[in-house]
Amino acid sequence: MIDLHIHSDCSDGALSPEALVERAHRLGLRALALTDHDTVAGNDRAVAAGKQWGLPVLAGIEISTQWRGLTFHLLGYGVTRTDGAVASTLEFLVESRRQRNPRMVEKLRHLGVEITMEEVRARAGGEVVGRPHFAAVLLAKGVVRSNQEAFDRFLGRGAPAYLDKARLDPEAACRLVHDAGGVAVLAHPGLVERDRPDLLVPLLDHMTGLGMAGIEAYYSRHDPGQTLQYRNLARQRGLLVTGGSDFHAPGQGAPELGRGLGGLFVPDTCWEALEDRLATGG
Numbered sequence: 501m502i503d504l505h506i507h508s509d510c511s512d513g514a515l516s517p518e519a520l521v522e523r524a525h526r527l528g529l530r531a532l533a534l535t536d537h538d539t540v541a542g543n544d545r546a547v548a549a550g551k552q553w554g555l556p557v558l559a560g561i562e563i564s565t566q567w568r569g570l571t572f573h574l575l576g577y578g579v580t581r582t583d584g585a586v587a588s589t590l591e592f593l594v595e596s597r598r599q600r601n602p603r604m605v606e607k608l609r610h611l612g613v614e615i616t617m618e619e620v621r622a623r624a625g626g627e628v629v630g631r632p633h634f635a636a637v638l639l640a641k642g643v644v645r646s647n648q649e650a651f652d653r654f655l656g657r658g659a660p661a662y663l664d665k666a667r668l669d670p671e672a673a674c675r676l677v678h679d680a681g682g683v684a685v686l687a688h689p690g691l692v693e694r695d696r697p698d699l700l701v702p703l704l705d706h707m708t709g710l711g712m713a714g715i716e717a718y719y720s721r722h723d724p725g726q727t728l729q730y731r732n733l734a735r736q737r738g739l740l741v742t743g744g745s746d747f748h749a750p751g752q753g754a755p756e757l758g759r760g761l762g763g764l765f766v767p768d769t770c771w772e773a774l775e776d777r778l779a780t781g782g
C-alpha cells in the first residue's frame with residue numbers, strides 16, 4: 501500500500517510533514533509522495549522524516565490549472581530543482597493567493613461577518629493560506645455549523661465571498677513540473693469528468709502532447725469502474741498510472757492515508773513505474 505497524493509500544513513492539510521510520515525509509517529504504508537497545493541515548502545522535511553522512518557518519500561506538488569473554462573489539478577512528482585524559474589512561478593502563485601485573501605476578508609465583512617486576516621492566518625500555520633482556513637474561522641465563531649455550510653453560504657465558487665485566484669495554463673503548469681525535474685500526472689480525472697464529461701478525453705490528448713506522463717487512476721472518490729476506465733485510458737496512451745488518497749486531515753468521513761474512504765488500494769507497481777520514469781529523465 502502506497503499513497504502518492506497527500507497534503508500537509510504547508511498547504512491546506514492539518515498535519516506537519518513529519519507527522520504525516522510518522523502516521524503513514526504507523527499505518528503500514530510502503531511509500532509516499534507529498535503533493536501540497538502550489539508549494540514545495542514541506543518536501544525536504546517530509547523526505548528527511550522518511551529517511552528517519554525508513555519510508556521512501558517523493559517530493560511532489562499539486563498545481564491548479566485552467567483549460568477551456570475547466571479547472572483541473574496537475575500533480576508533479578520528483579520536483580527537486582526548485583530554484584530559478586520554478587521558484588518565481590511558485591512565488592507568483594503564493595503572491596496572488598496572498599492578495600486574494602485580504603479581499604475575501606473584505607467581502608465577508610461587507611456581508612456582516614466579523615473576521616480579520618490575522619484570524620485566518622492563525623488557522624493556517626503554514627505558508628499557503630486558503631479557503632479551508634476561512635471556513636475554520638467561520639466554524640469557530642459559530643457563523644456556520646459545518647465546513648459545508650461555510651462553502652455553500654460564503655466561500656464556494658459562486659458564493660458571495662468567493663474570489664477566483666490566478667491559475668496557470670496547462671503549458672505553464674507542465675513547464676513548471678518539467679523545469680523542476682519532475683513528471684506530470686493528471687490528478688483525480690473523476691472530478692474532471694464530474695465537471696466536464698465532454699472534456700476528459702480532449703484534455704488527456706492535449707496534456708499528453710505537452711509531455712504529461714500519467715493519470716491518477718486510483719483515487720479515494722473513484723469507484724472501481726472509474727479506476728478501470730482511467731487505467732484503460734492510460735494504457736491506450738502509454739501513460740503511467742498513479743494513485744493516492746488526497747489526505748488532508750484525520751477524521752470521520754474524510755479520506756485516510758493509504759486507504760482513502762476504505763476502498764482505495766494503490767499498488768506498489770505505481771511507485772516502481774514512477775521511479776523508473778524519474779530515473780530515466782522524466
Ligand SMILES: [Zn+2]
Pocket residue numbers: 562573687688
Ligand atoms: Zn486536487
Ligand SMILES: [Zn+2]
Pocket residue numbers: 505506507535562746
Ligand atoms: Zn490534492
